Amino acid sequence: MTDQNTQAPVLPPARPLSRAPARPKAIKRRKFALDLWSAGALVIAFFVLLPIASVVWIAFHPVENIWPHLVATTLPRYLTNSFVMMISVGVLSAMVGVGAAWLVAMYRFPGVRWLEWLLLFPLAIPAYVGAYALVDFLEYAGPVQTWMREVFGWANSRDYWFPQIRSRGAAILVMSASLYPYVYLLTRSAFREQSGSTYDVARALGAGPFTRFWRVGLPLVRPAIAAGMAIVMMETVSDFGTVEYFAVQTLTTGIFSVWLEANNAGGAAQIAGIVLLLVLLLVGLEKTSRRNLRFHEGARHKQPIERIFLHGIQGWLAMLFCLVPFLGGFVLPTAVMMSHALRNTNYWANPNLGSALWNTISVGGGAAVITVLGAVFLVYGVRLTGRRIPRLILPFTTIGYAAPGAVLAVGILIPMAAADHMLADFVEWASGVDIGLVMTGSGFAIVFAYCVRFFAIAQGAADGAMGRISPSLPMAARSLGRTAGGTLRTVYAPLMRGSLLTALLLVFVDCVKELPATLLLRPFNYNTLSTLVYEQASLENIGEASPAALLVIGVGMLAVLLLARSNR
16 A cells, blocks of 8 residues: 655656757757848938938037027028029929920930930030030130120120029029939839820820820839939939039038038937928928829830921920020030130149049949948848848838938037047056047048938848849859858849949949038048139139039949930
């Protein structure tokens, strides 16, 4: 008989199989590897968004709050001029761009095959170069007024009337001539994507040319027009060189005035915050308009548009309409700068030009390489992890392209200068060596600004290129033992080479043309091609500015030719 107080023997727990612990370790190792990519993507996004956050912080925590003074004095004038410039340039660019796109897409007339691509050339001309060329061409001592005095026998300016050159109206014309290709390019593509049967039906119902444009073509391309106008207006509000040369006080010139002349960084950050809000509003309106204006083609096989021949005076008028923007936006600035460069060949050997060229290549090339590599890492890390936070942050990293260069400069220079002084003090305390200002005393700040400003270009190219690669290729590489980095290097990189080289070139071209951020962030006695053009033109020395201006135009032509090739 069993004793009731005796406990039943307790069996020891079963020992797990020897291979069981290996599975959790593998899972943990994999999660840790994914976290590294996720963390790297978040770090890149942090540095891209840091200048914007810095502007917001400085604006709300200024050392000396001059906001009431700005509201009572200069801010209304800045806002008024900025709004007038934005609306006027946007509307004029839309009129020219949409009209030219309609003509080259729907009609055949003399020179249309050439003008279709020549209309893109003004993209190679920075607006500030066009401003310098226009003033030099039309001013009192320029060839136009000199010719008028010689022909009509006028002695001085009191004998005749000539419109004011340095005015807001002239600034609107110059910027429209430089920026209309954005609207033209998007609208021409939208017209080409439409079905020709739509216009055949309208023509059969008795619709004339204007009715087909106004009632059929224009409503179908409104999303493209809205996108192009948004880009034009954002470029207008961020411009500095053109409006400063024409003495138009806008929000961007106000940033320079308050920061450099009044020595108030908080006030500059507050104005920069207004510019940022304005740009974000434009981006929001553009996205809303595109979401509310969606049109779909019902036919599976679209009939191509049959272009109509324009004969006689109609064909020549159409050619003239397309030729004038090309002449004003590209031929005039290039010819003026070329004439000065040929008359002053000694300036090509100026050491300042060589130094500016080297600085441009070094900071622009370095920024392009860093931007493209960072964009590839960010996009690949977000795709690899599949986590929610990196995916939510990814779209916000493109905000730098919408933010003007002057706004980014405010958000970069102030915190970077403080960090630079702290670093110099620490190194001197630790080693007794004064290293000086490493970041703000070199081109480091300019490179960082370029990376933030044009990160969206590289990110868009990397994201699009990765999206075109079949997922089965990297999956096969991983199943064969390739690591995440090895898959990126051996599978993605060769297939993305063309897109990444295009992004590299586009980022470099935009870096060469960038003026406001370079002006505010450059060290003492440090010039790039754009700042050299600005400095010499501000001194009314167009002859010495012309070689650098031609080099900037030449670099811009590379991007235009690449764009034309990709849109054939």
